[in-house]
Amino acid sequence: MRMPWIACGAIIAGLGLAVAAPPYRPLPALSDMPEIVSHDGVLSATLTAQAAKSHFGGVEVDTIVYNGSFAGPVLRVRPGDTMRIRLENRLTEPTNLHFHGIQTSPRGNSDNVHISVPPGQDFDYEIKIPSYQPAGAYWYHAHLHGLAEKQVGRGLSGALIVEGFTDGVPGLAGINERLFSLKSIEIEDSADPIIADEWHGVVQTINGAITVNETLRPHETVLWHLTNHDANQTVHLSLEGHHFTIVGRDGAAIPTAMEAEVLDIGPAARVEVLVTAGEPGDYKFATRNVLTGKGPTLSRNRIMGHLVVEGTPAISAEATLPAVADLSGAKVTGYRTFIFSQSKDAEQYYINGRQFDAGRMDTRVNLGDVEDWTIRNDSDDMHAFHIHQLSFQVMAVNGKPIPFGGLLDTVRVPEHGEITVRLPFTQPNIVGIFMYHCHVLKHEDKGMMQMIEVVDPGAAKHTDNGLVRWLASITKPAAMDIPLCTAGGSG
Numbered sequence: 040m041r042m043p044w045i046a047c048g049a050i051i052a053g054l055g056l057a058v059a060a061p062p063y064r065p066l067p068a069l070s071d072m073p074e075i076v077s078h079d080g081v082l083s084a085t086l087t088a089q090a091a092k093s094h095f096g097g098v099e100v101d102t103i104v105y106n107g108s109f110a111g112p113v114l115r116v117r118p119g120d121t122m123r124i125r126l127e128n129r130l131t132e133p134t135n136l137h138f139h140g141i142q143t144s145p146r147g148n149s150d151n152v153h154i155s156v157p158p159g160q161d162f163d164y165e166i167k168i169p170s171y172q173p174a175g176a177y178w179y180h181a182h183l184h185g186l187a188e189k190q191v192g193r194g195l196s197g198a199l200i201v202e203g204f205t206d207g208v209p210g211l212a213g214i215n216e217r218l219f220s221l222k223s224i225e226i227e228d229s230a231d232p233i234i235a236d237e238w239h240g241v242v243q244t245i246n247g248a249i250t251v252n253e254t255l256r257p258h259e260t261v262l263w264h265l266t267n268h269d270a271n272q273t274v275h276l277s278l279e280g281h282h283f284t285i286v287g288r289d290g291a292a293i294p295t296a297m298e299a300e301v302l303d304i305g306p307a308a309r310v311e312v313l314v315t316a317g318e319p320g321d322y323k324f325a326t327r328n329v330l331t332g333k334g335p336t337l338s339r340n341r342i343m344g345h346l347v348v349e350g351t352p353a354i355s356a357e358a359t360l361p362a363v364a365d366l367s368g369a370k371v372t373g374y375r376t377f378i379f380s381q382s383k384d385a386e387q388y389y390i391n392g393r394q395f396d397a398g399r400m401d402t403r404v405n406l407g408d409v410e411d412w413t414i415r416n417d418s419d420d421m422h423a424f425h426i427h428q429l430s431f432q433v434m435a436v437n438g439k440p441i442p443f444g445g446l447l448d449t450v451r452v453p454e455h456g457e458i459t460v461r462l463p464f465t466q467p468n469i470v471g472i473f474m475y476h477c478h479v480l481k482h483e484d485k486g487m488m489q490m491i492e493v494v495d496p497g498a499a500k501h502t503d504n505g506l507v508r509w510l511a512s513i514t515k516p517a518a519m520d521i522p523l524c525t526a527g528g529s530g
């Protein structure tokens with residue numbers, strides 16, 4: 040049980056799915072994504088950030104990637120594991136790492152985005168994944184203020200899977216799982232007519248490829264983890280002749296399964312879906328992107344590949360989703376409002392009229408607080424609210440209460456609308472300083488980010504004047520000249 044004050048046994052949804060029983064024949068790989076898996080509770084990895092030539096449909100593109108792979112190595116862990124990750128910066132500019140959605144410490148050499156690793160240097164991260172981390176799809180990416188959009192947009196991200204999603208879902212034991220990492224890449228001056236005409240120079244990739252083919256047996260049910268690594272864009276994904284049963288969002292099971300014809304996955308969002316193959320045939324994957332800018336613009340439908348359904352039909356079974364903690368009954372200790380706005384030329388972005396300043400602490404809460412935050416979008420543009428180190432519950436959209444739909448770490452804030460989210464600052468390991476921001480990274484880089492400190496009132500008084508000066512120093516544009524930050528800075 041993640042949040043002990045909540046009685047959460049009541050919300051159980053019967054899916055009534057047709058779930059294939061093992062044994063399966065192995066599915067063909069969508070691509071050759073390298074994987075790094077934890078052993079005996081420890082994941083040891085080296086991620087080398089470097090310039091690389093990546094290939095998309097025969098076109099060579101300059102990218103910056105981890106370990107030579109545009110899709111990025113997939114990290115596979117279990118709740119309670121420790122990740123020891125050496126980041127080798129072989130770029131010509133500073134970079135760092137953020138572990139999106141992981142409910143771990145923001146301090147020292149943990150998930151601390153104040154760290155800036157200069158070019159040519161290495162940094163050793165240690166991330167303790169809590170035992171209560173929900174199993175599902177997460178991701179890691181570069182998160183240096185001012186460079187985040189560029190670095191993530193050119194490839195610096197990868198998927199992070201906390202394994203065990205099906206453990207709490209008896210009907211899904213042994214089900215085949217598949218990861219879809221969605222990233223777009225801008226290709227300038229492509230002579231390839233498909234890329235130039237069909238894709239308008241921005242190509243959507245799945246697992247590093249611009250076309251994918253998947254094969255399922257008739258009536259076979261599979262679990263797909265979809266992660267949107269895009270710097271700015273919302274992805275719509277559809278599959279001809281099929282629908283999706285959404286069972287998880289942002290790395291955690293949701294209380295009630297939802298049917299969807301199209302998956303609408305915002306930047307940084309993840310979704311877990313069950314797909315049950317239809318009759319034998321050939322079905323097309325298609326994606327559209329919602330472009331952020333002056334009002335959302337839907338791109339043309341793009342064919343991403345095919346699902347081939349063939350072979351002997353699979354056998355049916357039943358699946359039941361597990362109970363999920365509901366914060367509706369939590370005692371709220373504080374209320375805040377944050378207004379997301381931008382300049383007319385869409386070059387400056389603000390929260391409550393202020394741009395990010397690493398020398399200013401914007402919000403302080405005490406460990407144990409549960410707060411309701413209203414996030415208002417005062418613009419024509421889409422914004423995506425994200426907070427590090429914890430998940431939240433969306434309580435209302437445009438003032439209208441919405442039914443419990445699970446916990447998220449990233450959520451769309453509608454244009455000229457508002458959302459209210461409930462945030463439990465209750466786990467001791469999140470004590471420290473971290474960020475909340477718009478996850479359209481163009482907006483974050485141009486100011487739409489603030490700092491929060493979770494203070495443990497029972498601990499010795501935290502004196503952060505020196506820390507704030509240090510933070511200010513490391514986020515200046517000349518960060519390349521600053522020596523490698525060492526562990527313990529925010530502790």
Ligand SMILES: [Cu+2]
Pocket residue numbers: 421422423477478479482483487
């Ligand atoms: Cu935004």
